[in-house]
Amino acid sequence: MSIADALRVATRAILANRLRSILTTLGLVIGVTSVIVLIAVGQGAQVGVASKIRGLGTDLIFVQPGQSNDRTTGARGQSVSLTRSDSDAIVAAAIPGVAGVAPQISFNAQLIAGSNNSRGSVIGTTPDYITVRSALVAQGEFVTDTDVDRRALNMVLGSALAESLFPNGEAIGQQVRLAIGGPLGFNFRVVGVMAARGGATDQDSQAFVPVTTMQSRLPFTRNSTGEIAVNQISIQMTSKADQKAVKAEITNLLVARHAVAAPDFTVQSQNDLLGAASEVSATLSILLGSVAGISLLVGGIGVMNIMLVSVTERTREIGIRRAVGAQSRDIVLQFVTEALTLSIGGGLLGMALGVGIALGLNGRQVAGQAMTTLIQPWSIIVAFAVAAGVGLASGSYPAFRATAIDPIVALRNE
Amino acid sequence: MIELQEVAKTYVTGAGPVHALRGADLKITRGEFVAIMGQSGSGKTTMMNILGLLDRPTGGRYLLEGSDVSDLDADERARLRGREFGFVFQAYNLVPRLSAIEQVELPLVYQGAKDRRERAAAALERVGLSVEFHRRGPTQLSGGQQQRVAIARSIVVEPRVILADEPTGALDTATSAEVMALFRDLVQRHGITVIIVTHEAEIAALTDRIVRMVDGRIVGDVETRLLARGQQEASA
Numbered sequence: 242m243s244i245a246d247a248l249r250v251a252t253r254a255i256l257a258n259r260l261r262s263i264l265t266t267l268g269l270v271i272g273v274t275s276v277i278v279l280i281a282v283g284q285g286a287q288v289g290v291a292s293k294i295r296g297l298g299t300d301l302i303f304v305q306p307g308q309s310n311d312r313t314t315g316a317r318g319q320s321v322s323l324t325r326s327d328s329d330a331i332v333a334a335a336i337p338g339v340a341g342v343a344p345q346i347s348f349n350a351q352l353i354a355g356s357n358n359s360r361g362s363v364i365g366t367t368p369d370y371i372t373v374r375s376a377l378v379a380q381g382e383f384v385t386d387t388d389v390d391r392r393a394l395n396m397v398l399g400s401a402l403a404e405s406l407f408p409n410g411e412a413i414g415q416q417v418r419l420a421i422g423g424p425l426g427f428n429f430r431v432v433g434v435m436a437a438r439g440g441a442t443d444q445d446s447q448a449f450v451p452v453t454t455m456q457s458r459l460p461f462t463r464n465s466t467g468e469i470a471v472n473q474i475s476i477q478m479t480s481k482a483d484q485k486a487v488k489a490e491i492t493n494l495l496v497a498r499h500a501v502a503a504p505d506f507t508v509q510s511q512n513d514l515l516g517a518a519s520e521v522s523a524t525l526s527i528l529l530g531s532v533a534g535i536s537l538l539v540g541g542i543g544v545m546n547i548m549l550v551s552v553t554e555r556t557r558e559i560g561i562r563r564a565v566g567a568q569s570r571d572i573v574l575q576f577v578t579e580a581l582t583l584s585i586g587g588g589l590l591g592m593a594l595g596v597g598i599a600l601g602l603n604g605r606q607v608a609g610q611a612m613t614t615l616i617q618p619w620s621i622i623v624a625f626a627v628a629a630g631v632g633l634a635s636g637s638y639p640a641f642r643a644t645a646i647d648p649i650v651a652l653r654n655e
Numbered sequence: 656m657i658e659l660q661e662v663a664k665t666y667v668t669g670a671g672p673v674h675a676l677r678g679a680d681l682k683i684t685r686g687e688f689v690a691i692m693g694q695s696g697s698g699k700t701t702m703m704n705i706l707g708l709l710d711r712p713t714g715g716r717y718l719l720e721g722s723d724v725s726d727l728d729a730d731e732r733a734r735l736r737g738r739e740f741g742f743v744f745q746a747y748n749l750v751p752r753l754s755a756i757e758q759v760e761l762p763l764v765y766q767g768a769k770d771r772r773e774r775a776a777a778a779l780e781r782v783g784l785s786v787e788f789h790r791r792g793p794t795q796l797s798g799g800q801q802q803r804v805a806i807a808r809s810i811v812v813e814p815r816v817i818l819a820d821e822p823t824g825a826l827d828t829a830t831s832a833e834v835m836a837l838f839r840d841l842v843q844r845h846g847i848t849v850i851i852v853t854h855e856a857e858i859a860a861l862t863d864r865i866v867r868m869v870d871g872r873i874v875g876d877v878e879t880r881l882l883a884r885g886q887q888e889a890s891a
């Protein structure tokens with residue numbers, strides 16, 4: 242029997258039991274679909290996180306406070322182990338390779354301008370921020386040294402915030418009210434609007450104010466000794482800086498300043514974050530991949546089950562085919578072809594569905610975030626190959642069983 | 656060309672061995688038209704299965720064209736069977752869902768033959784099934800038509816031997832006569848050997864030779880025309 246003949250017999254058998262065939266391949270369809278979609282989502286997330294981290298700037302080091310257990314001063318989850326003066330000390334130490342230092346305090350708040358209001362992340366920082374984060378001001382100016390000295394009630398809006406607070410007009414010079422719960426609130430004057438950064442980040446919904454303004458106006462940003470507790474110090478390195486050495490020097494400096502045995506803060510370079518993120522997403526990918534793999538396996542069991550039923554049902558047919566000259570390999574070919582046709586059909590359907598769903602999800606808003614999916618060609622190939630392999634494996638045993646059927650017994654079976 | 660020497664077939668069952676054949680000797684030459692008769696359970700089907708290489712004897716020898724085929728393996732038997740033998744069964748044994756012409760093509764498929772359609776159409780024509788029935792499936796054909804398809808399937812490979820186990824068992828008298836005429840035609844015009852199993856004396860009388868079986872042995876072997884003459888003499 243030729244392959245073409247086998248294919249003809251297989252398609253006919255499959256079409257004769259349409260519903261059963263569809264239900265049989267459903268497991269494989271779902272398996273292939275989920276492999277492609279989950280890997281596209283995982284990869285999209287990984288690339289999204291990586292571009293978020295890269296979008297922060299280049300050659301950065303982030304110093305963050307360790308978790309504080311001091312509940313009286315560590316209100317609102319603020320930590321106290323890192324302060325504005327730590328940031329000044331890093332500047333003063335003039336560590337080779339350090340090009341800029343920007344402390345930052347941030348919290349989420351409601352921003353109100355006239356009848357418009359929007360939630361945003363308010364960041365208290367210094368003029369260095371703009372170089373450290375390689376941000377660009379579109380209109381007006383960023384927080385200046387004078388603003389910092391004078392604790393000015395000036396604010397620079399991210400592009401998206403400016404858009405939503407002042408949808409039809411000039412933002413510069415306007416008042417924005419910063420509401421921090423209850424009756425507490427301050428009016429800031431908008432002095433600048435940042436250029437849009439786009440991407441999958443939310444940097445466009447940030448608002449910047451002088452770090453000192455925060456210290457004086459928002460008591461919860463100070464710790465028990467009256468210092469400004471900062472959430473993060475971002476440090477810009479020169480492109481040729483020895484990142485390890487810079488990290489080590491900063492760590493030593495702060496350990497000495499805090500007079501602690503072990504660091505009560507973390508120092509991470511951008512590369513460390515990228516590494517950690519890709520490790521997380523690799524673990525995630527393996528996890529998602531296993532789930533998808535299991536569904537492929539279950540799909541294969543479904544195919545094998547139906548093939549066994551099919552062989553039993555067609556005992557007599559097998560007997561007839563044997564009587565008119567079919568050899569074992571003809572019988573094997575017939576049933577393996579049928580299983581393969583089923584699973585390859587399921588694989589193709591799964592491929593189409595998976596690619597379709599992955600494309601459909603791309604750019605869709607999910608939980609307030611634009612979702613990125615990145616279809617991996619290898620995932621399509623692997624999922625498809627596994628589906629076909631599963632089909633082959635699950636068709637082989639039933640086919641072998643079919644060859645063991647004795648034509649005499651098969652023909653007697655009325 | 657076909658020779659059974661002391662062929663035995665013993666089935667091993669849970670309830671002990673069943674001796675279906677106990678040393679059957681039989682010689683059939685090319686172009687014979689033979690009927691095998693005997694009571695139910697006498698071993699007719701068992702012998703037909705062995706003759707058609709569907710089964711193998713547990714004792715004795717089976718010579719086909721002088722060579723011993725008792726010990727061929729399943730695939731060798733399948734190959735030889737597909738080439739040399741055509742089968743017709745009481746229950747027609749057509750493959751569900753295949754059209755008449757596809758049924759007839761089936762043995763050619765396994766031979767990897769060319770011109771399958773043409774040869775199948777020719778075979779169907781030879782058994783007198785007109786073109787309008789060629790595309791119909793088994794469920795759309797009468798019993799007689801199905802048996803014609805089965806016969807067409809058995810002759811399409813131009814076998815040397817046709818083995819028909821109770822081919823008229825499910826047919827009415829008129830249709831049975833047509834089927835027997837068809838076999839007669841194959842014997843006379845194409846030199847094919849036809850061996851049938853039947854319970855009906857009238858059917859057996861349409862062949863040239865009657866082999867009687869009792870309890871796994873061959874107990875009688877006569878030429879039909881001698882038998883007929885004997886009956887005439889007896890009645891005279």
Ligand SMILES: Nc1ncnc2c1ncn2[C@@H]1O[C@H](COP(=O)(O)OP(=O)(O)OP(=O)(O)O)[C@@H](O)[C@H]1O
Nearest residue numbers: 666668673674675694695696697698699700701702
């Ligand atoms: N696969 C088998 N296993 C065990 N015993 C069997 C098997 N096939 C046939 N037999 C036995 O062998 C004996 C001969 O059977 P066979 O089918 O050859 O009879 P038959 O002459 O064709 O009968 P019938 O006229 O009823 O078709 C019977 O006793 C039967 O029960």
Ligand SMILES: [Mg+2]
Nearest residue numbers: 699700701820
């Ligand atoms: Mg019988």
